[in-house]
Every structure is written in C-alpha cells, then in structure tokens.
Amino acid sequence: MHADIGVKPNFISCFQSLHAISEREFGDSMLNIGVFESKPKIAVGVSGGSDSMALLTLTKKWVKVHEGEVVGLTVDHKLRDSSHTEAQWVGSQLDKLGIEHHILTWRGLKPQSAIQEKARIARRELLLNWCKENGVLHLSLAHHLDDQFETYVMRRDRGGTNIGLAGMSSVREYAEARIIRPLLAFRKDRLKATLSDSGQEWLNDPSNNLT
Numbered sequence: 200m201h202a203d204i205g206v207k208p209n210f211i212s213c214f215q216s217l218h219a220i221s222e223r224e225f226g227d228s229m230l231n232i233g234v235f236e237s238k239p240k241i242a243v244g245v246s247g248g249s250d251s252m253a254l255l256t257l258t259k260k261w262v263k264v265h266e267g268e269v270v271g272l273t274v275d276h277k278l279r280d281s282s283h284t285e286a287q288w289v290g291s292q293l294d295k296l297g298i299e300h301h302i303l304t305w306r307g308l309k310p311q312s313a314i315q316e317k318a319r320i321a322r323r324e325l326l327l328n329w330c331k332e333n334g335v336l337h338l339s340l341a342h343h344l345d346d347q348f349e350t351y352v353m354r355r356d357r358g359g360t361n362i363g364l365a366g367m368s369s370v371r372e373y374a375e376a377r378i379i380r381p382l383l384a385f386r387k388d389r390l391k392a393t394l395s396d397s398g399q400e401w402l403n404d405p406s407n408n409l410t
Contacts, residue, residue: 217388219396225257226264228381232370239267241337242330242376244322245300246273247289247402250341253390254382256399258339259298270299272329272338274322277305278314285402292400303329323378331375342367343382343390 229235243258245251255271262269271293275286286302293300303325310317330338347366371378382390394401 217392219393220385220389222260229261232379240335241339242270242272242335243339244326245271245289247285249391249394249401252399252401253393254341256397272326273302274325275302275304276318327373327375336376337379338376339379341382342380344386347383
C-alpha cells in the first residue's frame with residue numbers, strides 16, 4: 200500500500216548514505232532539540248505518508264527508552280473524498296502498533312483560493328489546539344532535509360538574500376505547545392529506508408503538499 204514519491208536530489212542530501220535512521224541518530228537529534236520532561240508525552244502529526252510514518256516509528260522507540268508516550272494525530276481536511284478513508288487507515292496502522300490515535304476534522308467552508316497555505320494553517324491550529332486541550336507539550340512534525348532545502352530555495356526566490364536566509368527551525372514555541380522537527384537533518388530517502396527496514400507500510404499521500 201506504499202508507493203514512491205518523487206523527490207528532486209539536492210546538493211545537501213546527496214552526501215548522506217541511504218540507510219535506515221538508527222535509534223542513536225534519532226536520539227541525538229532529539230537531544231539537540233532541548234530538554235524534555237520526565238516520561239515525555241509527544242504528539243506526532245501523522246498523514247500516513249512515508250515522512251510522518253517514519254517519524255512515528257522512530258518516536259515510538261525513543262519514548263519507550265524514556266518511559267514516555269506517543270500519540271498520533273491525523274487531520275481529516277475534507278478536501279478530497281478519500282481523506283476520511285486515509286485517516287481511518289492511519290488509525291488501523293497505529294492500532295496495530297499499540298499507539299493512541301485521534302482524527303481531527305477541519306470543519307466548515309473550505310477556501311476557494313490559496314488552498315494549500317490555508318490548509319497548512321488550519322492543520323497546525325487543529326494539532327496545536329488538541330495538544331493544549333490534552334496537556335501535551337510537544338507536537339512533532341515530519342519535515343525533513345529535502346523540505347528544508349525546498350523552503351530555503353522558495354524563500355530565496357521570493358526575494359530573500361543568501362545572507363541570513365533561514366530555513367525551518369527544529370523548535371518553535373507556541374502558546375499551545377512547542378513544535379519540534381527532529382528529522383531536518385535526514386533526507387526523505389532515509390525515511391523510506393527506515394520504514395522498509397521495519398516492515399512498516401505507508402500511503403502514497405496525495406495531500407503531502409498540504410502538510
């Protein structure tokens with residue numbers, strides 16, 4: 200039930216070998232993010248695509264070592280007829296893994312313009328509000344090295360200069376919770392290798408550009 204999603208190679212990611220991300224590598228990335236509470240509870244945004252399923256797989260192992268807990272959150276944006284079926288598929292996968300899962304629905308009228316940007320904002324608000332309402336301090340998202348490079352290029356093409364031009368931050372504080380991105384040092388192909396190594400399926404996610 201998985202399929203390749205084409206990713207353009209870039210000069211940063213080509214130096215990484217395409218093997219699964221080890222628990223030690225992921226642990227070092229989490230350590231670089233900063234301090235976590237004892238027995239941390241981390242919410243992971245999970246669309247079912249390879250990026251978020253790899254993040255969930257790695258986070259599950261990390262929280263086990265730290266006697267913590269992971270919960271998966273899937274946003275059903277209602278922009279496609281298949282979105283609810285996909286969200287349910289994610290739930291079935293997480294049930295097999297013994298991971299708590301919640302589907303958050305984007306209700307109301309949908310925008311007619313700037314749909315991708317508005318969908319990203321709505322998704323983030325739904326995820327952060329769930330964290331606030333449930334006392335979860337950390338929301339983990341699956342942006343990776345290829346995303347980081349594309350963000351840099353996009354900001355540059357919008358008129359930024361190379362000097363001081365920033366990509367995504369690995370940590371960003373919000374009133375509801377902090378967003379963490381522990382995969383920014385890893386390219387997408389390594390995320391897929393991680394899933395293949397663990398035998399975990401993923402969706403060929405047509406909404407990837409909304410997340």
